[in-house]
Amino acid sequence: MGMAAAESQQFHVLAVDDSLIDRKLIERLLRTSSYQVTTVDSGTKALEFLGLRENDDGTPNTPSVSPNNHQEVEVNMVITDYCMPGMTGYDLLKKIKESSSLRNIPVVIMSSENVPSRISRCLEEGAEEFFLKPVRLSDLNRLKPHIMKMSKLKDQDQNQKQVIPEKIENLLEVQKQHQPPPQQQQPPQIQNEYPQPQEEAQVQPTLEQQQQSLQQNNNNNNSNSNKRKSMDQSLSPEPTDRTRPRYSGIATVV
């Protein structure tokens, strides 16, 4: 569970749960899916890790961000248990969404209780997904759309830091606004599995294919500049091994 360096290409998830067993489980699930994982056992520690300092007077102002911490560690997603002593997962969600620097980080809530009002409250507060415990590998597949979205945005940020082969360097200089080819970095494992219009990550692109894929990216991502996408893309229905309510941002739970 090392700290993610700013130049790491892997998707870094912060998992928050007061139960040791559940931490072990979620860590293993995420590692198996090739994400980088850090686990903490409380909401307070999660906020510390994210570089957030709370206001002592408890005012609803945006908490100040400690600049050093935030630059050292980059977190791409937070997955948290709902029921925790002290700061609940819901409180943590609120704090993250209230923070100007952190509100773009997708937050997933896990709970062992299937309480519809709880679920809708979390989704309304901005949670990306709500998982019922025990969490399974098939649940993580539901995260893929969010991760694909985040890794594209990550690519944009890290445009300058990449080592780019000569043959496409010109191309990228011309199209500086658009994303670099995903093939130039270590892609998370899920990129290969997730059904997408783009080509397979493993194939070494020729210059023509490169142009094509960049054009495809342009077409697919018309809201590149929006950090926070609206929940209007439907999730592809993944076969799950058991029926369970599928809660995403688009669902309205009564």
Added chain:
Amino acid sequence: MGSGGRLTGNRLQGVVGGRRGCNGAEELARAGACEVTGEWKSRSPVKTGLPLWMLGLGADLLWADMNRLLAFLFHQGVLDEQFLQLQQLQDETSPNFVSEVVNIYFHESEKLLRNLRGLLMEREFSDYKKMGIHLNQLMGSSSSIGAKRVTNVCLAFRAATEHNNRPGCLRALEMLEHEYCYLKNKLHELFQIEQQRALAAGVRYPVQNN
């Protein structure tokens, strides 16, 4: 009669020796002493004097044993598909994942069970809320490893606490301790077979050292 039990060979059977019945706290105390060890019993239908695993046949038979035990536990509702998830998460990069998680579970659960019993045994007991907290923890971790029967008893126990029903809680606790002991014994059995199988497979397919 006489000295309690025989010492067969150089081994004393641990918890599993003797009767399989449970009487709650006593059994729990004995169960606490049981650890996953590397000991195994040799079996050989043919009197060659060699244990099966050395004959290279052990691995397959043990594999069948393990599956039989697993199937039994699933059929009895002791374990559910979440346990299979745990097994699926175990691989070369994390070869002891299941036993690691299960040992943590044992450690935590025994603490919680002791707390629960301690609370209920209090003369002036009234802290149902605190019991509920312990119960929720136990229920959560039991469900996370696929211990279905234990989880279900926790549910019934929780209902009793919500009704401030002390005798109901006591009954539920007894049942919980029983189910937990049974689960622990069975999982130990499972791990023992797994270890034997690994040994046997190692003999047949020597590990390439990098």
